[in-house]
Amino acid sequence: MKVLVDCAGGDKSPQANVEGALIALGNFDDLSVILVGDEQLIKTELERLGCAVNERIEIVHAPGVITGEDIPTDAIRLKKDSSMIKSISMLRENDDIAGLVSTGATGSLVAAATMRIGRIRGIRRPAFCPILPTMNGGIVGICDSGANVDITPEQLVQFAVMGSRFLESVYGIENPRVAMLNIGVETEKGDDLRRTAYPMLKETPTINFVGNMESRDLLTGKYDLVVCDGFSGNVLAKTTEGTAMEMLKMIKRDIYSKAIYKFGALFMKKMFKKEKDFMNYQNYGGSVLIGAEKVVVKGHGSSNATAVSKCIEQAYRMTLGGMNEKISESLAAIEAAKHPAE
Amino acid sequence: MKVLVDCAGGDKSPQANVEGALIALGNFDDLSVILVGDEQLIKTELERLGCAVNERIEIVHAPGVITGEDIPTDAIRLKKDSSMIKSISMLRENDDIAGLVSTGATGSLVAAATMRIGRIRGIRRPAFCPILPTMNGGIVGICDSGANVDITPEQLVQFAVMGSRFLESVYGIENPRVAMLNIGVETEKGDDLRRTAYPMLKETPTINFVGNMESRDLLTGKYDLVVCDGFSGNVLAKTTEGTAMEMLKMIKRDIYSKAIYKFGALFMKKMFKKEKDFMNYQNYGGSVLIGAEKVVVKGHGSSNATAVSKCIEQAYRMTLGGMNEKISESLAAIEAAKHPAE
Incomplete structure (x- = not known):
């Protein structure tokens, strides 16, 4: 299972995000991560932690950062090179990516996820x-x-x-x-x-x-x-x-x-x-964030490495547990109850 | 200054209400209270506290009790003998009564105060x-x-x-x-x-x-x-x-x-x-409760005697401080700013 980790925008980014990803990799053998952000900063951080890019760790370069000051709609349109918008685009375009964890600006993340990622049918x-x-x-x-x-x-x-x-x-x-x-x-x-x-x-x-x-x-x-x-x-x-x-x-x-x-x-x-x-x-x-076709987890802006690893664990379990499919089944059951068969 | 104390409806009524009134009387020499509720229960409580009706303590008999189960509009219409509705009527009809303290049902108190007591002009x-x-x-x-x-x-x-x-x-x-x-x-x-x-x-x-x-x-x-x-x-x-x-x-x-x-x-x-x-x-x-022509204080349902005395103190200070007059002055100043003199 592949999960994107947005490595910018948090108070302790990229350190906490990279370290959190490594903790999560240690906990789940079938997990791999894509670290999105400033490539050099992420590499430096991996080195500091005695680690390097391997078959379970990929880096995607996206140097821009979205902050709480950015107006969400503008950020989505103008900051395409930012780690958050790049992550959302990758999440949309790649069927093999399960979800995204971000500690960046809430408003922009919600707007980008709502506008760019499809919703579960009926939600x-x-x-x-x-x-x-x-x-x-x-x-x-x-x-x-x-x-x-x-x-x-x-x-x-x-x-x-x-x-x-x-x-x-x-x-x-x-x-x-x-x-x-x-x-x-x-x-x-x-x-x-x-x-x-x-x-x-x-x-x-x-x-x-x-x-x-x-x-x-x-x-x-x-x-x-x-x-x-x-x-x-x-x-x-x-x-x-x-x-x-x-x-x-x-x-x-x-x-x-x-x-x-x-x-x-x-x-x-x-x-x-x-x-x-x-x-x-x-x-x-x-x-x-529940209801989008892909799983998105918003970590607190002040998240440390443990918090980021817990967010990744949530994304992992939401996917593994088939949460979205279960939501779809419930919506179908609710519809069926409204229109009972003759 | 006269303040009404509704002596029913709280978890510890009438004990806490009567005792709270006595504490407040001890704190403010120019205060007198009207205890509204079941006369016999109030008298028993005064006796227990070694006190009796005097020129600063009046009892008004109103045996009915309004609870959280009562629908406010019905309560106002049908429970005229309740301590709360009786208190509100007295508050409306007597210019020399400054305010009311109640630990009874919030919904009924707000409805009764809003419908029966006039509002500050403009509020x-x-x-x-x-x-x-x-x-x-x-x-x-x-x-x-x-x-x-x-x-x-x-x-x-x-x-x-x-x-x-x-x-x-x-x-x-x-x-x-x-x-x-x-x-x-x-x-x-x-x-x-x-x-x-x-x-x-x-x-x-x-x-x-x-x-x-x-x-x-x-x-x-x-x-x-x-x-x-x-x-x-x-x-x-x-x-x-x-x-x-x-x-x-x-x-x-x-x-x-x-x-x-x-x-x-x-x-x-x-x-x-x-x-x-x-x-x-x-x-x-x-x-x-601010904005009515008379001062109303809603104590917590679980208020003890100290809490009731603090509520009475608030009613006392709101009146003494001329709060309502100051609110009227502010509203006038706001209106004046909207329509500056030519």
Whole structure:
């Protein structure tokens, strides 16, 4: 299986991207990678890691870089030599390439993937589905979390289908419990979008809809998948991440504020380390973009090598698990249920 | 100054409400309270606290209770004997009553306040503005956080004006830094609502608009007020609260998981206590409803006596600080700027 790795655009690019690719190669024997970016920089990085181009590592030269400052439509049109746009073109044109991992600018990546890569038949627009850890040791997915800010009730149903097949394919979660993000758990809560979507979700076959959920219950482990518009999903994911990070910072600062706390903390080093790792998004891969014909994973801009390797692992498992085929089957089953045979 | 205290509908009603009122009476010499609810239950509670009706404590009998199960419009029409609807009627009819504190059902309270209490002239709809602590020891307000799920750009501007005057009146924050919640900090980010509102906020006099903000920066102390639609504001506030609570639970569970951690934690008891208090919403009052002609404060359903007393304190300070008059002045200044004298 071949996966493209966009080696520019992240805070730690190309180092983290190249090193992450090598970690992933070590984990999966049937994986090979195409590193896209400035050839010289990538070669230097491979050398530093004591490695060279071989039958599992290919380099494609694309020196341009797309940043958050670029306007997506302009970037796609004008920056054809950039690692991101070059990667998207290769992904489109080569049937033997399974997917793409990028830590570059989100807006341009979504626009390029949506415009250049075909969608799964029947899917209106691809959506992001990042993963967060829950307090009972599981995970929860959030779909959408930023690709679509204005959506329809039908799209919420599609997010539920896509997210469910993703969690099954990559994490082996059977019959994922799907909840709709709302401002209260009662059936009638929310705006027109949520009130229209609620009965539709309830009646959709192939998903396990359990009702509305409030954002304060995200980490409790009661739900496997949260469906929402991209705006509030983005707020949900980033608030969780931000609050966790700020609290860990507060604890650290407090420990250093008094000698007695510092002394007590000596006995708890392992615990704090475990908690820090637990809340670190770098350990849970990226925000997978589901719904395109090919697999695309968007790693955090600040991804380190571990995070990049996890993103590649997600792309690998999404492909291996036949996620897109399963989504197509679900859509067919939903259509069939709407028009039962005479 | 007279403040109504709705003594039913909260998880700890009427105990927490009655005790909270007594705490507030102890803090402010010129305050008096009207306790609305089941007279016998309130009397029993006053007795338990060694207190009785006096010139600063009045009881109004209203035995009915509105719950989250009630449909707001029905509740208003049919439950006239409930403590909440009775309180709203008294608030409307008596000029000498400054405001109302309730820990009852949010939906019914918003509906009743919006339908029965007049709005400040020019304000389209009242909005909630809860307060959260920031990591540099300050606070941040979120307006709206649940009263209005579908809004216009003009309403976002009104939230900025109302929230700014609230933070000035109650917390003495001068020229509060206002940010708009968005999925990125760049000017062009977000949906139509945000893109239309951005230049309007920038041009509005009487507010200090500093641009877009991402939810992960909520607790950093960079902003005094976040403006957003009620849906995403609700997600923002509840996710922060939920993440903080779940993390504190995790830390507690981890400490008890090993003897050495328990030993270390002995030296850090004060620190953990401080952090728990710091993240406890009960210590920051309620979600004030701004924009109605009279002051309404919605306490959390699980409010204890301290939380209720803080809510009463907010109502007291909003009135004392002349918040509503200041909002009216701002609206006049904004209108004047739109139509400069020839």
